[in-house]
Amino acid sequence: MEKEALKELIAFMQSKGFIWGPSPEIYGGLAGFYTFAPLGKLLKNNVEEAIRKTFQKYEMYEVECPTVMPARVWEASGHLTGFTDPMIECEKCKSIFRVDTLIEEFLPEQTISGLKNKELLKIIKAHKIKCPTCSGKLREEIKQHSLMMRTTVGVDIEAYNRPETATTTYLPFTRYVDFFRDKLPFGIFQIGKAFRNEISPRQHVLRMREFTQAEAQLFIFEDQKNEFEPYNDVKDRELPIWSSSMQKEKKQPAFIKIEDAILKGWLTNRAFAWTLYIAYDLFLNIGIPKEKMRFRQHQDDEKAFYVEDAWDLEIQLNTFGWTECCGVHDRSNYDLKQHSKFSGKELVARDYKNNKQIPHILEIAFGTDRPTFALLDLFYEKRVKGEGKTMFKVPYKLAPIKVAVFPLVNKEKLPEIAQQIHRELLKDFTAVYDKSGAIGRRYLRNDEAGTPFCITVDFQTLEDKTVTIRNRDDEKQIRIKVEELKSILTKLFEGSKLSDFGKYIN
Numbered sequence: 001m002e003k004e005a006l007k008e009l010i011a012f013m014q015s016k017g018f019i020w021g022p023s024p025e026i027y028g029g030l031a032g033f034y035t036f037a038p039l040g041k042l043l044k045n046n047v048e049e050a051i052r053k054t055f056q057k058y059e060m061y062e063v064e065c066p067t068v069m070p071a072r073v074w075e076a077s078g079h080l081t082g083f084t085d086p087m088i089e090c091e092k093c094k095s096i097f098r099v100d101t102l103i104e105e106f107l108p109e110q111t112i113s114g115l116k117n118k119e120l121l122k123i124i125k126a127h128k129i130k131c132p133t134c135s136g137k138l139r140e141e142i143k144q145h146s147l148m149m150r151t152t153v154g155v156d157i158e159a160y161n162r163p164e165t166a167t168t169t170y171l172p173f174t175r176y177v178d179f180f181r182d183k184l185p186f187g188i189f190q191i192g193k194a195f196r197n198e199i200s201p202r203q204h205v206l207r208m209r210e211f212t213q214a215e216a217q218l219f220i221f222e223d224q225k226n227e228f229e230p231y232n233d234v235k236d237r238e239l240p241i242w243s244s245s246m247q248k249e250k251k252q253p254a255f256i257k258i259e260d261a262i263l264k265g266w267l268t269n270r271a272f273a274w275t276l277y278i279a280y281d282l283f284l285n286i287g288i289p290k291e292k293m294r295f296r297q298h299q300d301d302e303k304a305f306y307v308e309d310a311w312d313l314e315i316q317l318n319t320f321g322w323t324e325c326c327g328v329h330d331r332s333n334y335d336l337k338q339h340s341k342f343s344g345k346e347l348v349a350r351d352y353k354n355n356k357q358i359p360h361i362l363e364i365a366f367g368t369d370r371p372t373f374a375l376l377d378l379f380y381e382k383r384v385k386g387e388g389k390t391m392f393k394v395p396y397k398l399a400p401i402k403v404a405v406f407p408l409v410n411k412e413k414l415p416e417i418a419q420q421i422h423r424e425l426l427k428d429f430t431a432v433y434d435k436s437g438a439i440g441r442r443y444l445r446n447d448e449a450g451t452p453f454c455i456t457v458d459f460q461t462l463e464d465k466t467v468t469i470r471n472r473d474d475e476k477q478i479r480i481k482v483e484e485l486k487s488i489l490t491k492l493f494e495g496s497k498l499s500d501f502g503k504y505i506n
C-alpha cells in the first residue's frame, strides 16, 4: 500500500468536503463509519444514478427491501453460522486483529485463501508475526468472529441488520413471479445500506461497518443459461479477462472477445457472460478507465460449494493497488432452495412446458462507496513541489458541481448579473456562485472540486450580454451569449467540445 498517497488523498477529501470521518469526529470517531460530505454525496449520487441507468438499460427493476430481518432468514442464508472472520488477540495489549489481513500485511506474497485456522496459526508462528500495535506476543488461538450486527425488534425478537442486500432481494421471489407473469429470466436490483461488524477496519471507505451496496440478481431457469438471446448483442465485445487458468500459467490479463472466452471454456454459460459484460459496462459508465480494470476468476478453493463460477472486477487504485470492486457470481439454485427449506414455502416458477422449476441466480454484487472512492483515487492530481496544480479531473458527467459563476469584480452591477445567471442555472445544474479572491484563485478552487466549467461576468457583459466560459482540463475559454448558456452547457455534458460554439479567447 502507498501509505503517503493514501494520507494525502484522505487530507484532500477531508478539506474539500468529499468524505469526513471516522464519524462522529467530535466524539473521537468509531472505526468503519464515514460521512459523505456535500461534494462526496453529490459524487456518490452521480455514481448511483449511473448504476440505475445502466441496470434499467438492461431491463432490470429496482426494489427496496428492509435492512432488518429476523434471525431465521440468516439461518437459512448461512450467514448466522458461516459469515465470520478469523481473529487473534495480543497477549499483552489485548488488541484484536483479523488474521488474514494481518498475515497479508506481514507477508504480501503468502497465499492464504482457503487455509484452515490451524494452518494460519502455523504461518503466524513460523514467521514470528507480532502485535502491530505493541509488538507483543499473539495468543496461540484463533477464534471466529461473527460479522453480523445484531439488534432486537420489539421486546424480544432476535433480528440482524442485513450484511448484504442480495438475501433480502431473494425473499419476495413468488411476488416477482406474479409481477412478471411467470416470464423468466427477470432481473431485480437493490441499492441500499448493509452492515458488517468488521474486526478492525483500517481501509477508509473500502471496508466500512455500514456501507451502501448495489446488487443485481438475474433469476433464470437452468436450461435458459445457454439459450440467452441478449448474449448476441455482446458476444463480440471484449473484456479484460484473467481466467483461473491464465493465473496458474502466470499469464497477464488480456482483452478477449466474449465469444472466444466461451469457446475456450473460461466462461461456462452465455447468460453468465452477459452478466459479466453488464458489470463491465456499468463501471465504464461510472467513469472508470478500461485500462484500470480486470476480471479475475476465482480459483476453485476460493468459491463457496454452491457457486458455479465467480469473477471479481478489480480496479487498479493508486492507494491500494488492484482492489476488488465487484463480484459476479453464478449462484446456482442454492439460495431459493435454502429459503424454500427454511420457510416451508414453495419457491418455484413454471417453465414453458408448465413444469415447476427452482430458478438459478446470476448475481452482480458490489457497493457504491468503492467506485466513488475509486473516482477520487484515480482522478485526483496533486500539485508537486510548487509545480502544476491540484485538480480533480473526474469525468464531466460525474462531476459533483457542474458549473461555477463569477463576477470579475465586485462592483458596477457585475455581482447582480452573475447571481441572476447562477439562479437560472441552478434550475438545471448543480452550480456555485463564487465572488471571493482573485479570479485565478477561484479557478483553482473549482478545479480542485472537479467543476468542469467556470463562467465569468465581466465589463463586456454590460455591453453585449456575453460571458466567458472556461473549460477545466485545457483552461481554454470562449465567449458566448448569456441566453445560450443553458443549451450550450447541456450539449457540453453530452460530449460536445467548447470549440464547437465559438473561438478561443486570450
Ligand SMILES: [Zn+2]
Binding pocket: 090, 091, 092, 093, 094, 095, 131, 132, 133, 134, 135, 136
Ligand atoms: Zn499488543
